[in-house]
Amino acid sequence: MSGxxxxxxxxxxxxxxxxxxxxxxxxxxxxxxxxxxHAATLTSTYIRLDRMKAAQTTSFRLVFRTVSAGATSVxxxxxxxxxxTWTASSGLVNATQTVSSVxxxxxxxxxxxxxxITASGSSATVTISAVTALSxxxxxxxxxxxxxxxxxxxxxxxxxxxxxGSDSTTTSVRTISNDQVVVSAVVPPSFNFVLDGNxxxxxxxxxxxxxxxxxxRTITITTNAANGWVAWIKDLNQGLQSAVASKTIATTGxxxxxxxxxxxxxxGYVLDADLTTDAASGGTVSIxxxxxGGANAGGTLSSSFQPxxxxxxxxxxxxxxxxxxxxxxxxxxxxxxxxxxxxxxxIGAGTF
Amino acid sequence: xxxNETQIFGLLASLLMFFAxxxxxxxxxxxxxxxxxxxxxxSSTTYRATTIxxxxxxxxxxxxxxxxxxxxxxxxxxxxxxxxxxVTNPSSYYNKLHIVINNGGxxxxxxFAIAISNNNFSPTTNYIKSDTTVTSTxxxxxxxxYSTWGGSSGFDVIGLAPNTTYTVKVKAEHGxxxxxxxxxxASAATANPSLTFxxxxxxxxxxxxxxxxxxxxxLLPNTVTDGPQKIWIDFDTNATSGGTxxxxxxxxxxxxxxxSHTISSTTGDLSSLSEGFGAQNQSTAQTxxxxxxxxxxxxxxxxxxGITDTSLRQFYLSSSPIVAGRGSLLLKAxxxxxxxxxxxxxxxxxFIASASF
Numbered sequence: 001m002s003g004x005x006x007x008x009x010x011x012x013x014x015x016x017x018x019x020x021x022x023x024x025x026x027x028x029x030x031x032x033x034x035x036x037x038h039a040a041t042l043t044s045t046y047i048r049l050d051r052m053k054a055a056q057t058t059s060f061r062l063v064f065r066t067v068s069a070g071a072t073s074v075x076x077x078x079x080x081x082x083x084x085t086w087t088a089s090s091g092l093v094n095a096t097q098t099v100s101s102v103x104x105x106x107x108x109x110x111x112x113x114x115x116x117i118t119a120s121g122s123s124a125t126v127t128i129s130a131v132t133a134l135s136x137x138x139x140x141x142x143x144x145x146x147x148x149x150x151x152x153x154x155x156x157x158x159x160x161x162x163x164x165g166s167d168s169t170t171t172s173v174r175t176i177s178n179d180q181v182v183v184s185a186v187v188p189p190s191f192n193f194v195l196d197g198n199x200x201x202x203x204x205x206x207x208x209x210x211x212x213x214x215x216x217r218t219i220t221i222t223t224n225a226a227n228g229w230v231a232w233i234k235d236l237n238q239g240l241q242s243a244v245a246s247k248t249i250a251t252t253g254x255x256x257x258x259x260x261x262x263x264x265x266x267x268g269y270v271l272d273a274d275l276t277t278d279a280a281s282g283g284t285v286s287i288x289x290x291x292x293g294g295a296n297a298g299g300t301l302s303s304s305f306q307p308x309x310x311x312x313x314x315x316x317x318x319x320x321x322x323x324x325x326x327x328x329x330x331x332x333x334x335x336x337x338x339x340x341x342x343x344x345x346x347i348g349a350g351t352f
Numbered sequence: 353x354x355x356n357e358t359q360i361f362g363l364l365a366s367l368l369m370f371f372a373x374x375x376x377x378x379x380x381x382x383x384x385x386x387x388x389x390x391x392x393x394x395s396s397t398t399y400r401a402t403t404i405x406x407x408x409x410x411x412x413x414x415x416x417x418x419x420x421x422x423x424x425x426x427x428x429x430x431x432x433x434x435x436x437x438x439v440t441n442p443s444s445y446y447n448k449l450h451i452v453i454n455n456g457g458x459x460x461x462x463x464f465a466i467a468i469s470n471n472n473f474s475p476t477t478n479y480i481k482s483d484t485t486v487t488s489t490x491x492x493x494x495x496x497x498y499s500t501w502g503g504s505s506g507f508d509v510i511g512l513a514p515n516t517t518y519t520v521k522v523k524a525e526h527g528x529x530x531x532x533x534x535x536x537x538a539s540a541a542t543a544n545p546s547l548t549f550x551x552x553x554x555x556x557x558x559x560x561x562x563x564x565x566x567x568x569x570x571l572l573p574n575t576v577t578d579g580p581q582k583i584w585i586d587f588d589t590n591a592t593s594g595g596t597x598x599x600x601x602x603x604x605x606x607x608x609x610x611x612s613h614t615i616s617s618t619t620g621d622l623s624s625l626s627e628g629f630g631a632q633n634q635s636t637a638q639t640x641x642x643x644x645x646x647x648x649x650x651x652x653x654x655x656x657x658g659i660t661d662t663s664l665r666q667f668y669l670s671s672s673p674i675v676a677g678r679g680s681l682l683l684k685a686x687x688x689x690x691x692x693x694x695x696x697x698x699x700x701x702x703f704i705a706s707a708s709f
Contacts, residue, residue, distance in 0.1 A: 041447065041511050044593050048706035050664065052549065063708070081515070159514070159544055170446075170514045171709045172545035172591070178562035179704055181553055181583055185568035185606050185615075185697040187687050224573065226611040226692035282690040316626075316690025352693050 040067035042169035044139055045162055047076065052179040054155045055090060057148040061104055061141065064162055064169070069136035071165025072129075074113065078150065079124035080159040080170055086124055091153030091175075093121040097144055099128055104141035113142040121149075134164065191223040191350035192319070193231075206249075206330045206340070211262045211296040214326040218276060221311070222319035225350030228283040228311035231322060233291075235301035236343035239269050240328060245337035249328060251301040259293040260300065262329040269328045270298030271344070273308040277321035283313025285320045298327050305347065431524035432456040434464065436536035438506070439520045443641075443673065444543040444590040446514040446709070451480075452506030453522045454535070455498040462526040463495035467534065468509065472519045485511045495525065517541040543590060549597070549705040550586035557584060557680070568606075571615075571687040571697070576622045576655050579683035582634055585668060587644060587677035587705055594642070594670035595707030597679070601660040602700040605629045606685060611692035615685060617699075623655040626688040629699070630657025631667070634680040642674035650681065657684050660701060667703075 044065040051058035062076060078093060079085035087093070097119035101112030115132035126144060134140065144150075152175045159170050196218045206212050223229050239248040252268035253260035262268040272293035278285045290299035291308040299308070309322045324346070434456035441449050453464055466480040467473070467490075479490040484507055487494070501507055512518060519539045525531040552560040564583075571577050589595045605616040606629050618628045632653070633646035647666045649658035659665070668679045683701075 044708050046591075046595070046706045046708040048598075048664075049704060051702065052704045061706075157544075157547060169709060170545055172547040172589070172707060174547045174549050174705070176549060176551070178564060179551065179702055181551065181564040181566055181701045181703070183566045183568070183579070183606065183683060183699045183701060185577075185685060186570050186695045187608070187611075187615075187691050187693045187697060188570045188572070189693040190573055190689065192689075222689045224687075224690050224693045226613070226694065279690070314690035314692055316688055319689075 040167045042067065042162055042164055042167050045169050045171050047160055047171055047173050049152060049173055052174060052176050054152050054175045054177060056152045058152060059145050059147055059149050061143050063110060063141045064164060065139040066134050066136055066164060067167050068165060069134060071134045072131045074128040074131060075125055075163040077125045077161045078158065080161040082159050086153045086158050089153035092151035093124055093126055094146060094148050094150065095121045097121050097126055097149055098146045099142060100145050101142045104143045108141050110139045110141040113140050119144060187224060189352045191225060193348040194220045195346060206328055208265045208330050208332045210264050211327055211329045216323040216325045219322045219346060220319045221348055222315050223350040224314050225352045226314060227351035228313050229348055229350045230307050231309045231348040232305035233271065233308050234305045234345040235303060238301055238303055240340040240342050242337035242340045244339050245335035247335045249330060249334065253300045255290055255300050255302055255306060257289040259297040261297040262327055264329055265331055266329055267331050267334055271301050272298035272325045272327055274323045276323045279315045279317050279320050281316045283311040285309060285311045296327060429530045431462050431526040431530045431532040432458050433532045434522045434524050434535040436538045437520050437522050439538040439540040441540045441542060444546065446543045446545045446590055447512050448508045448510040449512060449518055449540050449542060450506055450508050451520060452504060453501050456524055458524050458526055461497060462524050463497055464501060464522050464524050465490055465495050466520060466522050468518055468520050470516050470518055480509050484509050512542050514542050515544045545709045546590045547707040548586060548588035551703050552584035553581050554584060555581045568685055571685055573687055573689045576684055576686045582680040582682050585679045587668065588675055589707035590673045591707035591709045593708035594672045594674060595705055596666050597668040597703060597705045598664040599660055599667045600662060600664045600702045604661045606697040606699050608694035608697045610696050611694035613692045615687060615691060615697060617660045619649040619659045621656050622684055622686045625686060627686055627691055629685040631660055631681050631683050632657050634682050636679045638674050639676035641672055642670040642677055644668055644670050644674055644677035644679055
């Protein structure tokens with residue numbers, strides 16, 4: 001073989017060696033590539049700060065969708081890759097954390113972070129541990145339930161990094177100057193007091209053989225007075241007075257919180273107050289003991305206002321209804337006349 | 353190691369067979385090619401003629417932004433070098449960029465590989481896979497035709513890091529051993545994930561400042577009273593899955609400490625309820641994206657209201673990125689005849705937002 005031929009052969013050998021080496025290198029690279037695990041990006045990830053107001057302690061919720069399987073821990077770094085970080089902007093991460101995935105799973109329909117999970121905070125990071133190995137391509141949620149889980153940073157946008165095993169992503173949270181609207185209203189005082197008529201008369205002529213009653217007059221009260229209402233009555237004549245006969249059938253008894261019972265054949269005149277309706281809502285109506293009479297009984301009519309009914313609270317709907325009935329009896333010598341009359345003045349007021 | 357040249361050439365042939373078949377495409381097939389004997393080359397300012405040297409890819413080559421001329425027979429078979437691709441971030445993407453490659457005048461069956469780097473290829477070179485994600489290794493399946501890469505419409509490369517500048521370059525081939533040099537590079541940056549949220553309280557669509565207060569004034573019995581102002585929400589995010597605006601109430605209604613009573617919030621028709629308090633959507637809008645959509649039970653009209661209680665309830669939702677989302681809501685209240693009178697009825701409504709990236 002000539003010298004030139006030998007040179008060519010050597011070159012070919014050298015190139016062959018180089019080619020073999022290159023082949024092996026490529027193969028090694030391919031195998032190395034196949035065996036290398038690459039971090040993936042989490043998707044559908046959010047942090048919901050339950051308060052967005054700056055400098056406010058708050059709980060928060062984390063939701064993320066895995067790419068890979070097997071992660072057993074979750075870390076939330078509130079500083080992320082920001083130049084102006086959460087912790088440099090007065091934001092804090094509490095060392096003590098409480099964690100639960102029950103509520104969020106119910107509310108979102110996502111999978112609660114599994115395991116006997118615990119959480120703790122350090123620097124800018126909340127780490128959730130003891131997570132049962134996560135499945136791939138699954139959306140998980142978890143609540144950091146402490147009301148002081150974090151203290152929000154000054155108003156602005158921050159970019160926490162969420163790391164789940166080898167996968168991660170960067171998200172965004174914002175804090176604002178105020179996240180609340182204070183709503184106020186006034187319910188003005190209201191008191192309605194209605195008499196169903198301004199006259200009444202005895203259902204039959206007064207008779208010494210019976211105690212007679214007037215047709216009842218009702219008072220209907222509706223009010224939003226939180227502390228209820230009071231109704232009073234004042235009498236003009238303290239009795240049934242006849243100008244023609246110059247006679248007054250005087251009211252019976254005294255104001256002593258005890259009704260007086262009339263007897264047929266004995267002159268007497270009283271007022272009986274009855275509870276007709278206690279409105280379904282609101283306060284409880286009470287008839288004053290003085291006027292809480294029976295069939296022939298009632299209270300003394302006075303020239304000064306005397307309370308005959310009260311309520312402990314509001315009266316809505318159709319209202320509270322009280323019925324007032326006058327009762328009278330005469331003796332055998334009570335002068336006959338057709339003008340026996342009296343005037344009641346009935347008033348009420350709400351206690352606001 | 354090798355007993356003769358025949359063995360050596362046999363090995364080389366086997367290796368070549370291992371790496372590549374003869375150049376071919378749907379429009380041509382090169383049956384064979386051989387090794388020449390080499391020769392001289394010449395050039396001027398307007399051309400360069402590289403003569404056959406008998407070797408593939410020797411050190412004698414010339415490259416500009418629009419062509420590469422290499423020595424040897426293979427030079428005549430190289431695909432054209434594509435022009436620089438177009439790389440843009442049209443919508444504040446935080447995890448993707450839009451790329452339109454240039455086919456460089458190559459045949460329609462030419463394929464292109466796209467390299468991408470977050471440090472201008474020094475030192476990292478990654479590649480865009482056929483599924484438009486990024487990988488560290490270029491596989492044969494990642495060489496795709498111009499039309500498969502989206503043609504003139506391009507495609508989005510996904511899975512990128514936020515707030516990062518990416519540089520992209522493209523190379524082409526038209527059959528084996530025809531791989532061109534890389535094109536010139538083009539760059540664009542991903543944005544940061546963003547979430548903008550704000551509250552305003554106003555009777556008309558205008559910006560207001562904190563503190564936010566809304567005073568109903570007197571609630572007359574058996575009358576539905578509208579809040580004198582609306583609550584306006586600003587919501588803007590580039591989150592792929594959009595985001596949500598929530599509402600929650602401190603007291604679950606208008607509460608009076610003095611009267612020890614709460615006009616409870618509820619879902620229903622205030623015209624038929626004796627008492628109640630709640631919210632009703634009034635309007636939604638956005639400049640683009642979204643749409644910004646009010647959620648049940650806040651979507652009914654007339655005197656229908658949705659409950660605001662201590663749970664964070666979804667009020668507005670956008671299922672995709674949204675620009676300048678704006679919503680307004682109205683509060684309504686009704687007292688009845690026995691709603692205790694008081695001047696201190698109050699509630700605090702909390703509005704928060706989150707975005708799903």
